[in-house]
Structures are given as C-alpha cells and as structure tokens.
Amino acid sequence: MQRRIDENLQISLFELNQAHDLFKLIDQNRDHFGRWLEFPRVTNTVEDTKEFIERSLHKYSTGNGFWCGIWHRNELIGAIGLLYVNWKDKVTEIGYYIAQVHEGKGYISRACLEVIEFIFNDLKLNRVEIRVNPENTRSCKIPERLGFKKEGILRQTEWFIDRFTDKVVYGLLKEDWEEN
Numbered sequence: 001m002q003r004r005i006d007e008n009l010q011i012s013l014f015e016l017n018q019a020h021d022l023f024k025l026i027d028q029n030r031d032h033f034g035r036w037l038e039f040p041r042v043t044n045t046v047e048d049t050k051e052f053i054e055r056s057l058h059k060y061s062t063g064n065g066f067w068c069g070i071w072h073r074n075e076l077i078g079a080i081g082l083l084y085v086n087w088k089d090k091v092t093e094i095g096y097y098i099a100q101v102h103e104g105k106g107y108i109s110r111a112c113l114e115v116i117e118f119i120f121n122d123l124k125l126n127r128v129e130i131r132v133n134p135e136n137t138r139s140c141k142i143p144e145r146l147g148f149k150k151e152g153i154l155r156q157t158e159w160f161i162d163r164f165t166d167k168v169v170y171g172l173l174k175e176d177w178e179e180n
Contacts, residue, residue, distance in 0.1 A: 065083055067079055109145055
C-alpha cells in the first residue's frame with residue numbers, strides 16, 4: 001500500500017529496510033508515544049523494530065491489517081495502520097501516532113482520509129473504528145473532525161502500565177462517509 005497525499009506527504013507500507021528510521025522515530029519520541037501507547041516500552045532495539053515490521057508485512061500478506069509510515073519530505077514522521085480486518089463483519093480499526101514536533105499540522109487527519117478511502121473503496125469494508133484513551137484529547141479530535149460518531153466508552157478495557165484504562169469508541173460507516 002502506498003498513497004501520495006500531496007507533493008510533500010505520503011504513506012507507504014513499512015519495509016524491513018526502514019527499521020532504522022522507525023526505531024529512530026520511536027526512540028526520539030519514546031516519552032511522547034509512551035504516554036498513550038504500549039509499544040515504546042517493548043521497542044528497545046532495531047531488531048525489535050524489524051520484528052514489528054515482519055509481523056506487519058505478514059498481516060498485510062494475509063489480509064489482516066498493516067502499518068504504513070507517514071513520510072513528510074522523505075522523513076518518517078509517524079505511522080498509521082489497520083490493527084486487524086474482520087472480513088466477515090467488514091470492520092476494521094485504525095491506529096496512528098506522530099512525532100511530537102509534527103503534531104497539530106493535520107498530517108494524521110490527512111493520512112486517515114487516505115486510509116479511510118482505501119478501507120471503503122478498495123477493501124469494500126462497511127465500518128471503521130478508532131479507539132482512543134479519553135484523556136488523549138488531541139487524538140480524540142481526529143475522528144471527531146473526520147465525521148466519526150462517538151459511540152461510547154469501553155470502561156477499563158485495556159491494561160496500560162499499571163492500571164486499567166478506558167477507550168472511547170468512534171465509528172464511521174461507509175454510508176456516513178458517502179453522504180459526506
């Protein structure tokens with residue numbers, strides 16, 4: 001999967017030769033990402049990053065999700081992907097993260113738009129979800145801005161570091177997308 005969003009921004013499926021770039025992004029943003037996400041705590045070497053990319057490529061080859069780099073002027077600034085694909089029910093979930101210095105510039109929203117187009121037009125799925133810790137207000141604004149409906153809160157649904165945390169579930173249906 002590769003999509004050019006504009007002359008400076010693109011998303012593309014991670015490849016093994018990008019493991020150093022991805023590790024550098026994670027390492028430089030470890031505290032920033034680690035505030036909301038688990039993976040920075042278990043990504044301690046370039047080899048860990050290679051294993052993640054291998055798992056992602058396997059998911060892609062088996063039709064069960066993927067992870068893409070978000071590239072701005074050929075610099076890796078974040079990632080976006082499908083955590084899984086439920087083909088029976090035609091549902092998936094988008095995950096994303098971006099370097100702290102690139103927050104607030106619309107890159108995640110624009111990458112999400114490309115991925116949503118892919119989900120509905122290429123994969124022919126019916127529903128996409130984004131699940132966010134309700135305390136992560138910046139991340140909550142993304143699905144709200146993109147027309148997702150806030151459907152509820154899953155209470156204590158994830159063990160994170162030393163406690164259970166809630167997740168806000170945002171959903172978008174293909175028919176909602178087509179109306180907009």
